[in-house]
Amino acid sequence: MKQNFTVRQGALDGVEAFLSVAQHRSFRRAAAELGVTPSAMSQAIRALEARLGAALFIRTTRSVGLTEAGERFLSRAKPAFEELVAASEIARELGQRPTGLLRLAVPRAVVPLILEPVIASFHQTYPEIEVEIAASEELVDLPAEGFDAGIRLGQFIAPDMVAVRLTPPFSLVVVGSPDYLRARKLPERVDDLRDHACLRMRRSNGSIAPWPFIDGNKTIEVMVSGPLIAHDYPTLLGAAIQGLGLAQVPGPLARAPIANGQLQSLLTSFAVTTPGVFLYYPGKRQLLPKLRAFIDHIKHRSADVSRGTATARRLRKPNRANSK
Known part of the structure; x- marks a missing residue:
């Protein structure tokens, strides 16, 4: 009763x-x-x-x-x-001014790419806010675990959350080191991955994540095999740089190693595009000033980074009129 x-x-x-x-x-x-x-x-x-x-x-x-x-x-x-x-x-x-402890749940890969560039300037702007970063690949229940917000790839965010875009959409890229590729044939098709050591990711639910690709107009998922299973992208990236095998990682994470020659991008015509990275928080909760301040600050800084990246791409793009 x-x-x-x-x-x-x-x-x-x-x-x-x-x-x-x-x-x-x-x-x-x-x-x-x-x-x-x-x-x-x-x-x-x-x-x-x-x-x-x-x-x-x-x-x-x-x-x-x-x-x-x-x-x-x-x-x-x-x-x-x-x-x-x-x-x-x-x-x-x-409830009236930006102060207190701001707790964020984020994947490890997000820390150097998105948070490290903004934490110092955020502290200078809002010295009364303490920031706690819990770097984990676990998809936590924000209210139950006492977090104010999280940062994740868009495809992993529940529909009842308020999501704030931090990056443009980007590709998942397959990369390998020159040392690894020197003694092997470069993969030209997705099926060629069967002949390669592929570094894999274990999801928070315990399953091994397949590698997604675009083949024509169709999205496919490929189960690969290799010598290493990790729980985060930075570990996979580091192992690929060391020549242990191929890895599929977010494009922004691999940008610097590709630019300095530590890694080579592969199967680019088959790369799948992800929605990008978002900050998210429970939609039914009142947005406290500390979180509003952080959202405004990180959006502003992320926009600066995106503009700088776009400018750098334009500067690197060859002038076809002058090259003829």
């Missing part, structure tokens, strides 16, 4: 009035402090006494004193009420 549970109403009604009267030993002075009439103050105290089942004050025409019940109630109620007031002030402060 379903039980009905209700929250007791008015548990704190009259407590502030009681504390004020106990401090001033006067209903009139307490009423003036709280901005109410003396009769309203008397009614509040009588209602509190009726609810508690005990008289709290001894009233005469000349003075107001505390009963034994009133003394005991005062000794426990005053510090408790002061704590409630302090808690209210802290909550109000967090």
Whole structure:
């Protein structure tokens, strides 16, 4: 049988009035402090006494004193009420200005690419916000684990979350080191991966992730094999640089190693495009100033990075008119 549970109403009604009267030993002075009439103050105290089942004050025409019940109630109620007031002030402060602890759940690969470039400038702009970064590949329940927000690839974000884009869409690229490729035939088709050592990713649910590709207008997933299974992209990237095998990783993560010759991009015509990286948070929660400040800051800095990358691509692109 379903039980009905209700929250007791008015548990704190009259407590502030009681504390004020106990401090001033006067209903009139307490009423003036709280901005109410003396009769309203008397009614509040009588209602509190009726609810508690005990008289709290001894009233005469000349003075107001505390009963034994009133003394005991005062000794426990005053510090408790002061704590409630302090808690209210802290909550109000967090709701009105950027301050407090901001907890973020992110994959390891996101830290150097997206967070490291912005953390120092964010701290300088908002010195009252502490940032805690929990780098893990686990898809955590943000509210249950006490996180304010997370950062993930778009395809891994639940539809009931509010998602804020941080990067443009990008490709998952297959890369291998020159040392690894020197003694092997370069793969030209997806099927050629059967002849290569492929470094794999284990998902947070325990399964091994297949390698996705685009073949014409069709998306395909290929189960590969190789000497290493890792739980994050940076580990796969590092192993590929060391020549252990081929890896499929996010394009931005491999950009620098490809540019400096540590890795070579392969099967580019089959590369699948991902939605990009997003910051996300529960949609039903009020957006606190600390999170709003971080979103605005990281969006601004990410836009700067994207503009700089686009400019660099244009500068590297050959001028065909002059090359003829």
